[in-house]
Amino acid sequence: MTDLEFQPKIIGFLCNWCSYRAADLAGSTRTRYAPNVRYVRVMCSGRVDPAFVMKALSLGADGVLVAGCHPGECHYLEQNYKTMRRMTMLQHTLRQLGVEEGRVRLVWASAAEGHRLAKAIDEMVDRIRSLGPLRWPAGWQERPEVLAAIERVASEHASAAQEVAT
Amino acid sequence: MVRYAFYPGCSLDVSAVAYDESVKAVCAKLGVDLVPIADWNCCGATEYWGHDALIAQALIARNLARIDPELEQVTAPCAACYLNLAKVDRMMREVPAAAERVNRALAAGGLHYEPGRVRVRHLIDVLYEDVGRERLTEASTGSLDGLRVAPYYGCQVVRPFCDNDDSEQPVRMDEVLTWLGAEVVEYPVKSQCCGGHMSQISENEAFELIRRLLDCAHRSGAEVIACMCPMCQLNLDAYQGRVNHHFGTGYHLPVLFFTQVVGVALGIEHDVLGIGREIVPAREALRAHGATVVAAAEGGRDVP
Amino acid sequence: MSRRVGVYVCHCGSNIAGTIDCEAVARAVGERVADVAVSRDYKFMCSSLGQSMIQEDIEKEKLDRVVVAACSPHLHEKTFRRACSNAGLNPYLMQMVNVREHISWVTKDQVEATRKATAMVTGAVERVKRQEALEPQYVPVNPATLVVGGGIAGLQTAIEIAEFGHPVYVVEREPSIGGHMAQFDKTFPTLDCSACILTPRMSEAGQHDCIHLLTWSELESVSGSVGNFKVRVRKKARYVNSEICTGCGVCEEKCPIKVVDDVFEAGLGIRKAIYMPFPQAVPKMPVIDTAHCIWFVRGKCRACEIFCPTKAIAFDQKDEIVELEVGNIVLATGYDLFDCRRLPQYGYGRLDNVFTSLEFERMCNAAGPTGGRIVLRDRETEPRSVAVIHCVGSRDKRTNEYCSATCCMAALKFGHLVRERIGAEVYSFYIDIRTFSKDYDEFYQRVMDEGVHFVRGRVAEVTDVPRSPAEEGKLVVQCEDTLLGVQRRIPVDMVILMGALEPRADARDLALEAGISCSMNGWFTERHPKLDPVATMTDGVFLAGACQGPKDIPSSVAQGAAAAARILGMITRGRVEIEPVVATIDEERCSGCRICNALCPFHAIEFDEARHVSHVQASLCKGCGTCVAACPAQVIRGAHFMNEQIFAEIEGLLADAWSDVSEPVAAFAAGGVDD
Structure with a gap:
């Protein structure tokens, strides 16, 4: 049956202290959830460079999950707040690039919340399954408006950088 | 100033005219702008829920749907009406399937309600939060002069939705009346049930429930009971004589709507507030705090 | 750059092998991923035989990188690092893949589990090829x-x-x-x-x-x-x-x-x-x-x-x-003890003879305010009946959901003290009695024998409003007795609230x-x-x-x-090993923009005004990598979590992404299960 149904491929960045352990806990408690997320361990969700997300999407991932400690519970005190800011900006850029809402998600899961992480993954897989494969960047060539948006982002960045410099 | 859609409900039209009168007088005095919902209908009280849930919900949602699109809040003085409006809005927000069903029913009448569009609030919350302590204290004329009031909340204003107060021992009415110069007595049974329609089902049970409330108010030295619900007012006021007869007691406790007490504090004439419509007359208790009451009523008419 | 990577897929008995076709994973990675010199699966990698297998391969096969697909690195990373180290391989050239907690224990579908395991092992191989030898750091320990x-x-x-x-x-x-x-x-x-x-x-x-x-x-x-x-x-x-x-x-x-x-x-x-x-x-x-x-x-x-x-x-x-x-x-x-005023239905602060557990402790104490006499608030009258209410602020969605662990036993102790000292009737209102430790349940039995009445049910309210002459002048505890299935109103003279333990404010x-x-x-x-x-x-x-x-x-x-x-x-x-996972700034290429400076909550990044570059103090850096991700010039290097390592890992994880799902990885995975 699995070969017939679309199986999204999702890259999941897990912080070492909370969400990686949440995934460990989901395992020890035998909490079943969708097998579509492939994990990358990072020390902190703050390590997740937006470029990692873009890289994953450009290599054929249908979605990206970033999971960290709850706000206020970061092992590095406050770095997940920076993740939050970064992800907000990234979401903005992704919208311009035509990546649907819900393909890239930020989730908080403490080391005690295996169940919560599992549930978030199941929801995300369902959502992405309903959106279908991203096929990105293969899709760019087919969609001139996306190409135009990419150009626009690049030129906005360039002019912003120039502004800062002067 | 925020404007509020106003849902009066049937009781305020019939059995609780005094509530209607005092709500309007008090809100006018405080600059709380109430905009009645055009062509509102009965909320169905508690009866319809047992009969047919969809009809009950649609009946209530129709009122929500009819609220002027420019208004974002609705207030209802009647406890049952308030609870019904709040309950249906919440249910539609939390259960999309139910919202869809209700809206399908509303569509037959060309109406639609977007769950969560308006915020449903009881009038006590409007006074407590929006008008606030400062303005109420300022507006007080001192005419309550330490009138000893038992604050009676009943069930429906504080249960099950009680986001900003304690559902067992609420304090909002206590505080509002205290700001206005009343002496709010300790009334531990403040959120217990008055029996509602129990008087139609089993008088003995109903009388016992009413007796407890009267007894506690009497013991705590209250001169009047202030309530928030037409049903509560009716039970405590209209059945007081029969309760006395049944138990051989001699309670004599006027039961007013809290807005009537607020109105007295604001110096509004008693007949404008509907004081005198109650069965156990409040006049005497209010007169006991005489000097200021008369002074406040100057230029107006006192209750005959 | 050519590497010789050894891949080891652990069965963990049937914990992993029951869901993942370990042999198929090892075979696929060995055949399809570049630079894999050895790829094996084995029953228990953490056993001494499993470890010596790795060590022998490092020596005989001249492995310079190792991937172990087994359980969580939080359990066995140290084990496998030591194994590599013993064979002369730098421990940071080993990478673990958690195929047990993250795959076999959470996945039902064997084909999908095997597919995910293959992808994650591939990612780890791509990553480990770019890992660097790191030296653990040591700092002296102040004995104070x-x-x-x-x-x-x-x-x-x-x-x-x-x-x-x-x-x-x-x-x-x-x-x-x-x-x-x-x-x-x-x-x-x-x-x-x-x-x-x-x-x-x-x-x-x-x-x-x-x-x-x-x-x-x-x-x-x-x-x-x-x-x-x-x-x-x-x-x-x-x-x-x-x-x-x-x-x-x-x-x-x-x-x-x-x-x-x-x-x-x-x-x-x-x-x-x-x-x-x-x-x-x-x-x-x-x-x-x-x-x-x-x-x-x-x-x-x-x-x-x-x-x-x-x-x-x-x-x-x-x-x-x-x-x-x-x-x-x-x-x-x-x-801190739970502030019992937060549950006004129990009347603390309003009803004189409602006491907190800590007040009652002081009352029982011979050196306390009443000289150890159990009396009402008037300091004279001994209560003839006492209610002890458990779980006040514990096991309650409105306050704290957790169990405060100590209150059941303290409540039993109070029951005993009241019975022993003044012989009053004691009613203990509980949800469950939790006497979990050595000699605790025996104490419960003893207190029951001493005549304390236990009522199972959460108390609805404590009130001084009487409903009958018997209730006059009493505190009435209203509760549904869930064993009898009836509402009970028990008039008492004194109520003790077993407040929850809460974190310090x-x-x-x-x-x-x-x-x-x-x-x-x-x-x-x-x-x-x-x-x-x-x-x-x-x-x-x-x-x-x-x-x-x-x-x-x-x-x-x-x-x-x-x-x-x-x-x-x-x-x-005398000294402590610290992970060498720290950030370093390539000062030659740092533009001095100072974006990273404010990002570090540990103040590990300082700005060298003279040279107009930022600098990481290794002893303060905790290795989170937030600055690494933020550097616009990409000149901050996060040891062990470098950009190129993570990019390579992502590439490996998605190696099957461009192929049609029916081939080739899925095909061998499915085939592997049938074989």
Whole structure:
């Protein structure tokens, strides 16, 4: 049956202290959830460079999950707040690039919340399954408006950088 | 100033005219702008829920749907009406399937309600939060002069939705009346049930429930009971004589709507507030705090 | 760059192999991924045979990288790093893939599990090829220890460390050490007198050469890291010269001001404006409460000064900041009792004869405000019936969902004390009786035999509004008895509320200062809930007692001792290994934009004004990598989590992405299962 149904491929960045352990806990408690997320361990969700997300999407991932400690519970005190800011900006850029809402998600899961992480993954897989494969960047060539948006982002960045410099 | 859609409900039209009168007088005095919902209908009280849930919900949602699109809040003085409006809005927000069903029913009448569009609030919350302590204290004329009031909340204003107060021992009415110069007595049974329609089902049970409330108010030295619900007012006021007869007691406790007490504090004439419509007359208790009451009523008419 | 990677897929008995076709994973990775020299699967990789298999391959096959697909690295990373190290391979050239917790235990579909495992092992191979040899770093451990909190848990730690001759600083915010245990009368289940077993410990700590007590003091700040913390402590002014005060107590006797003691006497008793909280206080020295002292409020009186035989009163004393250097820190800050006013239906604060558990403890205590007499608020009448309500603020969605662990036993103890001392009827209202520890359930049986009535049901309300003549003048406890299935109204004279244990109100501030985290409820988070409940995620910071979660005395003492053992181990070793996962800035290429500077909460990044570049202080860097991700010039290098390593890992994880799902990885996976 699995070969017939679309199986999204999702890259999941897990912080070492909370969400990686949440995934460990989901395992020890035998909490079943969708097998579509492939994990990358990072020390902190703050390590997740937006470029990692873009890289994953450009290599054929249908979605990206970033999971960290709850706000206020970061092992590095406050770095997940920076993740939050970064992800907000990234979401903005992704919208311009035509990546649907819900393909890239930020989730908080403490080391005690295996169940919560599992549930978030199941929801995300369902959502992405309903959106279908991203096929990105293969899709760019087919969609001139996306190409135009990419150009626009690049030129906005360039002019912003120039502004800062002067 | 925020404007509020106003849902009066049937009781305020019939059995609780005094509530209607005092709500309007008090809100006018405080600059709380109430905009009645055009062509509102009965909320169905508690009866319809047992009969047919969809009809009950649609009946209530129709009122929500009819609220002027420019208004974002609705207030209802009647406890049952308030609870019904709040309950249906919440249910539609939390259960999309139910919202869809209700809206399908509303569509037959060309109406639609977007769950969560308006915020449903009881009038006590409007006074407590929006008008606030400062303005109420300022507006007080001192005419309550330490009138000893038992604050009676009943069930429906504080249960099950009680986001900003304690559902067992609420304090909002206590505080509002205290700001206005009343002496709010300790009334531990403040959120217990008055029996509602129990008087139609089993008088003995109903009388016992009413007796407890009267007894506690009497013991705590209250001169009047202030309530928030037409049903509560009716039970405590209209059945007081029969309760006395049944138990051989001699309670004599006027039961007013809290807005009537607020109105007295604001110096509004008693007949404008509907004081005198109650069965156990409040006049005497209010007169006991005489000097200021008369002074406040100057230029107006006192209750005959 | 050509590598020789060894891949090892563990079966973990059937834990992994039951769901994942380990052999197929090993075969696929071995055949399809470049640079894989050896790819094997084996029943138990963590066994000595499994480890020696890796070691032999490293030697014979000249492996320069190793991937182990097994359980969580939090369990066995150290094991496999050591195995590599023993065979002469740098331990940081080994990468683990967690195919057990993250795949086999959570996936039903065997084909999908095998597919995911293959992808994740491929990612790890791509990553490990780019990993670098790193050298673990070592820092010396300062043998001094800071203990925050002078309750029984903290004292246990302090005494055990001090016994080995190492200095310990105990910071206590109250005027005396002793904590909650000093307030109790009897301890369950043995009923020994709390003071009799605690005060010897207190004086031992007070007199120990190696223990330095900083009472009436609070922790201000913590900086540095494991082995070498710098700590600032505020010693609040006592207004008493500690050098010459003899603790004779004349000042207290002469002070005309009486104050309700909300702390030690839980509001039930009074103290003076100059006071020692209790007679056995350590240090035996009073403190002036400036909020009530007439001299501080109105500039008059000075009675204490006049009568002090040694002239020890010092009104001009100021707060003092003490700076300490310690190698390790133990947090033993205990708990706050739930404020029972938050459940107004139980009437605390409104109904006179409703008491909190702590008030009742003080009442039972012979040295307490009633001299140990169990009486109503009027201080005269003995109650003829007492209700004890369990779970007030515990196991309740409105307040705290957790169980406070100690209250059932304390409630049983109260039942016993009431029966024994005044013979009153006792009704214990419980949800479940939790008597989980040694000799605890026996105590429950005993208290039942003593005639305490147990009513199962959560109390709806406590009211003084009577419904019948029998209820006149009584407190009525209304409750659904869930065993009988009836509503009960039980009139009593006294009600005791077994309030929950809650995290200290300022626990989150302390956690932030110490660099550790709190659970959702606010308790300090331990390193591992089962295997390491003593350490925290921050090296060198340990937990003892109820600050980590509700705990009784034996558990607090055990945890305090465990913390001491861990610290003694570190002191004995003399140095501590720290992960070399730190950031470094390529100063040649740093533009000096300073974006990274503000991102570091540990202040590890400093800006070199002269050279106009930023610089990471390795000793302060905790390795989170946030600056690495933020550097616009990409010149910050996060050791062991470098961009190229992570990019390579992503590439490996998605190696099958462009192929149609039916081939080739899925095909072999499916085929593998059938074969």
